[in-house]
Amino acid sequence: MKSLNLKTLLIVCACVALLAGVVQADPETERQTMVDYFQKKFPNVELAEFANGIYAFDENAREQWIEIEDFPPYEIAIEDGEAFFNTPFANGRGYADCFENGGIAVRQNYPYFDSSKGEVITLEFAINQCRQDSGEQPLPWMTGELAAISAYMSFTSRGNPIDVQISNDDSGALAAYAAGKQLYFTRRGQLNFACSHCHVQSAGLALRADPLSTTLGQATHWPVYRFKWGEIGTLHKRFKECSEQVRAQPFEAQSAEWRNLEFYLTYMSNGLEINGPASRR
Ligand code: HEC
Numbered sequence: 001m002k003s004l005n006l007k008t009l010l011i012v013c014a015c016v017a018l019l020a021g022v023v024q025a026d027p028e029t030e031r032q033t034m035v036d037y038f039q040k041k042f043p044n045v046e047l048a049e050f051a052n053g054i055y056a057f058d059e060n061a062r063e064q065w066i067e068i069e070d071f072p073p074y075e076i077a078i079e080d081g082e083a084f085f086n087t088p089f090a091n092g093r094g095y096a097d098c099f100e101n102g103g104i105a106v107r108q109n110y111p112y113f114d115s116s117k118g119e120v121i122t123l124e125f126a127i128n129q130c131r132q133d134s135g136e137q138p139l140p141w142m143t144g145e146l147a148a149i150s151a152y153m154s155f156t157s158r159g160n161p162i163d164v165q166i167s168n169d170d171s172g173a174l175a176a177y178a179a180g181k182q183l184y185f186t187r188r189g190q191l192n193f194a195c196s197h198c199h200v201q202s203a204g205l206a207l208r209a210d211p212l213s214t215t216l217g218q219a220t221h222w223p224v225y226r227f228k229w230g231e232i233g234t235l236h237k238r239f240k241e242c243s244e245q246v247r248a249q250p251f252e253a254q255s256a257e258w259r260n261l262e263f264y265l266t267y268m269s270n271g272l273e274i275n276g277p278a279s280r281r
Contacts, residue, residue, distance in 0.1 A: 027166045027177050027267055034268050038216045042204065050217030051272045053280065057204055058211045065279065074151060074225040074277040077232040081152030084145055089134040095149065098130035107157035107274050111263045112165060113173035120176050120259040124150055124234055128254075141253035142237040147223045151232055154222065154276030162220060162274060164267045180264030183257060184215070189248030198242075219266040221278035232277060235262060 025033075038050065042057055049056040055065045085103065088094045096102035100109075110123040121129075127149055128138040139146040166173045184195045196215070198207065203214040222235040229237070236253035239261065243250035251257040 026168050027174070030181075031268055031270055034216060037200070038203070038214050042214070048272065050214055051220040051269070051275050052278075053213040053217060053221070054211045056214075056217070061211070061281065064281075068279050072225070072277075073227070073279050074223075074232055077148045077151040077223070077225065077277060078155045080145075081148035081150070081155075084149050085152050089131070089136050091134050093134045095127065095130055098126065098133065103153060104156045105160060107154050107276070108160040108162050109164075111259060111266060113170065113176055113263070115170065115172055118172055119256060120180075120263045122254065122259050122262050123153060124236070125254050125259060127153075141234065142240070143229075143231055143233050147232045147234050150223050150234060151277040154274060157274040158276070160274050161271050162266060162269050164263065164270055166267060176260045176263050177267060179257070180260035180262070183261045184264060189243065189246035191246040193246040195242065215265065215268050217269055217272055219262065219269045220272050220274060221276040223277050225277065225279045227279075227281050235265075 035047070039045075039047065042050075045056050052062075052065075055062040085095050096104075099106055107123055110126070111120045113119070114121050124141060124146055127146060128141075132138055166177055168174070187194045187197075198212050199215045199218065203212050205212055219235065222238075223232050224238070225232045234253070236258050239258055240250045240253065
């Protein structure tokens with residue numbers, strides 16, 4: 001019993017030491033370390049391919065997926081999203097008035113840290129903010145109309161390299177990044193797993209029938225039409241599912257915690273191209 005406690009303590013100490021070290025390094029160095037780690041782990045996978053999740057390295061699943069992409073199940077969401085996007089609010093304004101470049105081809109710049117508000121703004125958060133600023137009700141975060149608008153906005157951004165900005169003298173942005181990173185590496189839930197256990201250490205291995213995707217590329221392609229969901233859903237819907245898999249109490253969609261997590265995760269994919277919306281099984 002005693003040795004077990006000691007062991008547990010040692011593990012906790014190691015984790016804290018690791019995190020402390022991690023928080024001090026700058027995001028760009030950490031991103032490069034992550035890229036190097038996965039390129040070594042998957043020497044046959046080209047960097048750009050990581051944006052395709054498990055299809056980057058699972059040959060059988062990849063064949064099926066390529067066939068599915070001939071008639072993509074998210075196409076209707078793009079069309080619906082475009083129609084929603086172009087429907088004016090009651091006050092005559094519209095989504096295009098809230099975004100740079102009229103909201104076209106801008107997804108690669110999200111999420112960003114808003115220094116005046118002191119918080120991370122994800123694309124979905126900005127869409128609902130836009131509605132509320134015009135006196136409209138916010139939309140549910142994870143599926144439906146909001147996911148469709150997000151899908152359309154991703155579609156217009158395809159091919160643009162992700163460009164999440166974190167300046168090394170922006171203490172607020174650095175703190176949000178560090179909090180997101182900490183969440184990714186902290187054990188949670190009854191099963192006591194961190195995101196990193198599955199998507200860093202065990203990436204490429206199979207959990208039951210599912211091979212596990214890599215951190216690198218996890219944020220490039222949202223929202224996603226998942227056959228298991230039978231609909232299109234946002235990244236935070238996936239966060240919820242992964243949290244529930246380890247029997248952890250999920251945070252709320254678009255909570256500060258999950259926006260920070262998205263900030264970290266998307267920063268790790270900087271330079272990879274937006275390829276959303278996407279299909280996953
Ligand atoms: C017990 C293992 C496990 C843990 C822990 C876990 N996930 Fe997952 N995750 C999966 C599986 C299985 C899938 C589906 C296969 C895949 O795409 O990796 C998945 C998929 C994902 C995807 C979608 C990948 C894609 O290509 O669309 C994201 C994003 C993701 N997880 C993020 C997270 C985050 C963030 C956490 C921590 C809050 C987390 N996961 C914790 C098992 C896990």
